[in-house]
Amino acid sequence: MSAYSVELKEVRKSFGKSEIIRGATLQVPRGERYAIIGPNGAGKSTLFNLISGRFGVSSGDILLNGKSIRGMKPFEINRSGLSRSFQITNIFHRLTVYENLRCAVLWSLGYKYSFWHRLNGLRDAHERAEAVMEQIGLRRRRNTSAGLLTYAEQRALEIGITIAGGADVILLDEPTAGMSRSESDNAVELIRRVTVGKTLLMVEHDMSVVFGLADKIAVVVYGEVIACDTPANIRGNAKVQEAYLGGHAPAEAHA
Numbered sequence: 001m002s003a004y005s006v007e008l009k010e011v012r013k014s015f016g017k018s019e020i021i022r023g024a025t026l027q028v029p030r031g032e033r034y035a036i037i038g039p040n041g042a043g044k045s046t047l048f049n050l051i052s053g054r055f056g057v058s059s060g061d062i063l064l065n066g067k068s069i070r071g072m073k074p075f076e077i078n079r080s081g082l083s084r085s086f087q088i089t090n091i092f093h094r095l096t097v098y099e100n101l102r103c104a105v106l107w108s109l110g111y112k113y114s115f116w117h118r119l120n121g122l123r124d125a126h127e128r129a130e131a132v133m134e135q136i137g138l139r140r141r142r143n144t145s146a147g148l149l150t151y152a153e154q155r156a157l158e159i160g161i162t163i164a165g166g167a168d169v170i171l172l173d174e175p176t177a178g179m180s181r182s183e184s185d186n187a188v189e190l191i192r193r194v195t196v197g198k199t200l201l202m203v204e205h206d207m208s209v210v211f212g213l214a215d216k217i218a219v220v221v222y223g224e225v226i227a228c229d230t231p232a233n234i235r236g237n238a239k240v241q242e243a244y245l246g247g248h249a250p251a252e253a254h255a
């Protein structure tokens with residue numbers, strides 16, 4: 001098995017005549033937490049959309065656990081062990097916390113309408129949904145409609161939905177966007193807890209979250225990964241400071 005969960009090999013992506021991703025290369029080792037940072041419009045979300053199969057690459061390749069995902073649909077990539085969250089919350093507001101998690105588990109199990117499969121699937125889904133609810137700290141909100149949760153609770157539920165299927169590779173898109181300082185501190189703890197032993201790739205603008213969570217930081221500028229290194233080295237990287245931060249160290253920035 002490959003040592004890397006995710007590998008980008010000279011990935012390019014154009015929309016019409018505009019090339020947005022311009023030869024991005026990155027290797028994310030199994031079990032590590034990587035943050036992708038970069039200025040607005042650099043192509044971070046586009047990279048996530050390519051890795052999760054929403055868009056196809058124009059050229060180059062993306063490997064998941066050593067196997068090319070070129071041409072695969074998002075649900076096939078999901079069932080190959082990669083799960084992503086979205087910038088906009090992706091929850092069903094009228095369903096309860098428990099029901100949202102159960103749906104996510106059933107979806108990831110590849111739920112089929114055969115009778116025996118359904119019975120087993122339902123039992124597994126119930127247990128898994130309960131376990132995830134405990135992990136994300138929403139047990140006391142079990143029967144509350146998701147639409148009535150606080151914003152931070154909704155984001156925690158979103159993370160729960162993302163991990164519910166047991167994927168080994170988790171992509172989180174701005175998991176702390178819109179949160180207060182204390183809410184995002186809690187979110188960092190939550191993300192750390194639920195990604196133990198997993199590979200995490202997250203796009204995040206909040207540098208205290210990035211520096212608090214990431215083993216490595218990949219800096220994307222104009223569709224290229226211009227640096228990928230430890231937080232300490234990224235902070236001291238002159239190229240990064242110049243290209244991305246206008247001369248300021250990343251620790252001081254809040255894009």
Ligand SMILES: Nc1ncnc2c1ncn2[C@@H]1O[C@H](COP(=O)(O)OP(=O)(O)OP(=O)(O)O)[C@@H](O)[C@H]1O
Pocket residue numbers: 015020038039040041042043044045046047
């Ligand atoms: N489906 C699309 N069609 C055309 N252009 C697109 C599409 N998706 C993204 N783009 C363009 O690609 C560029 C990169 O966008 P992207 O959202 O990936 O950047 P980002 O680094 O995630 O930015 P932000 O930090 O603001 O979220 C932008 O110029 C955007 O307009």
